[in-house]
Amino acid sequence: MTDAADQTLSDDDTAALSVVLSRFGGADALSVQRMPIPQPQDDEVLVRVRAASVNPVDYKIAQGKFPPIGEDKLPLILGRDLAGTVEAMGTRAHYMVRHGDRVMAHIGIDRGAQSEFVVAKAVEFIAIPEGVDFPEAAGAGLASMTAWQGLFDQGGLDNGQTVLIHGAAGGVGHLAVQFAKWKGARVIATASAKDVDFVRSLGADTVIDYKAGRFEDQVSDVDLVLDLIGGDTGERSLAVLREGGILVSTVQPPSDDKKAGRDVRIAPRFMAQPNAAQLGQVADLMAAGNVRVTVARTFPITEAAAAYREQEEGHPSGKIVLLLD
Ligand SMILES: NC(=O)c1ccc[n+]([C@@H]2O[C@H](COP(=O)([O-])OP(=O)(O)OC[C@H]3O[C@@H](n4cnc5c(N)ncnc54)[C@H](OP(=O)(O)O)[C@@H]3O)[C@@H](O)[C@H]2O)c1
Structure with missing residues (x-):
């Protein structure tokens, strides 16, 4: 064209x-x-x-x-x-x-x-x-329907819980950060260095530059991971969930064998x-x-x-x- x-x-x-x-x-x-x-x-x-x-x-x-x-x-x-x-x-x-x-x-x-x-x-x-x-x-x-349904319908996010949002500066992620804060959750977000201030301005409590270090070295015991990235990011996220916590992915979620015996949940791929x-x-x-x-x-x-x-x-x-x- x-x-x-x-x-x-x-x-x-x-x-x-x-x-x-x-x-x-x-x-x-x-x-x-x-x-x-x-x-x-x-x-x-x-x-x-x-x-x-x-x-x-x-x-x-x-x-x-x-x-x-x-x-x-x-x-x-x-x-x-x-x-x-x-x-x-x-x-x-x-x-x-x-x-x-x-x-x-x-x-x-x-x-x-x-x-x-x-x-x-x-x-x-x-x-x-x-x-x-x-x-x-x-x-x-x-974008808003994906963030809303991912956080609340799929992930059951509630006041006082902690959520890790991967890809927080993008179309879905920047709305997910704001919805989660509105709900009263603690928000940890990953983004590129250029977007750290932007994501912080949306209300995220902690923003991790995903290229500067491994997020799993800085995060643990989260109730929900909203994964907007997939692949290796989704698999590594299972380790930061608390027992009983849940990973919701807008792309391909990790397979169950990646849980390494931990009591965590992986929601089936959902379409907004x-x-x-x-x-x-x-x-x-x-x-x-x-x-x-x-x-x-x-x-x-x-x-x-x-x-x-x-x-x-x-x-x-x-x-x-x-x-x-
Ligand atoms: N299932 C559904 O119904 C549904 C609905 C909507 C969207 N989606 C999917 O969800 C994904 C996100 O959608 P979107 O509209 O938000 O996309 P987007 O606007 O392109 O946002 C993606 C964000 O992720 C960042 N990013 C890339 N690699 C990353 C990593 N390893 N860790 C953390 N952040 C990273 C990107 O920034 P940098 O590259 O600068 O880091 C960008 O800010 C897409 O794959 C989309 O197809 C699915």
Whole structure:
């Protein structure tokens, strides 16, 4: 793909400029082209998208890695989360919203969010609170649901417990740190040296530069490890859990034989699900100033390939967000 827009393809206003994957091959395989505008049904809304974030899963899908997508599903619009205004409604959606309302959503894997017009289901979208802009709202979607569900639904984190969060400066991690602090937990976090101050500013009690030393020499007896890294990091984390503690991974968790006979739990790999009720709780925390989404960098949708490269290789602190007119 060229990083410049292919806006000349069509001026058809019944089609939506979208980030499209037509063949596997990473950022080079993306194109920005016009796709048909979907129609909202029943309690769905059609959103005129103003911002959509980039998540690692987007470049993983574009590379043909995870989750595996069949060639028969291509061409595919990418993206999991968005913010914008209500453009049209299904027959029952007027109970919830009005034309022009500002909404944010984490949408299901059956659609893509990086498009000018996207259908969101009632279980996926909420109103954007006052004082929260479109890029922040878009950045909250998948990342916040992953952090929330990982910490609380999978990990059972509670007031007074200690959590170790690996990858704390990234999209999911920077929100997980804030959610855990809000819950009243003690937070130990790992990050690169350049992000130590950033993660501390989010409220982490202890931040470990993971390249400067082994975290397991500095941490022990934690109730929960939220592992956003996987591999060796996940395996080494089992040693820092207290007896009965639990490791939750957003990637591939270690196998049971890595427990070395210790009484610790490893949660099965989980996939964050859209949950408007939980997204509403996150929005309340944002509105109250208890949680902020850090947008590291924005790109126009026409530069989607550059945004994908930045997400994969640029070590952003927080979220990468695409902007739409
Ligand atoms: N299962 C699900 O539903 C789900 C949902 C969302 C995300 N995920 C996955 O969860 C992972 C994290 O997502 P994300 O959006 O937060 O990614 P991200 O924004 O790329 O953040 C990852 C962070 O980890 C840091 N890092 C890299 N290696 C590290 C290490 N060994 N120890 C500690 N920190 C390290 C990175 O910074 P430096 O490279 O500068 O150190 C970066 O700040 C991704 O693999 C993603 O695909 C899964």
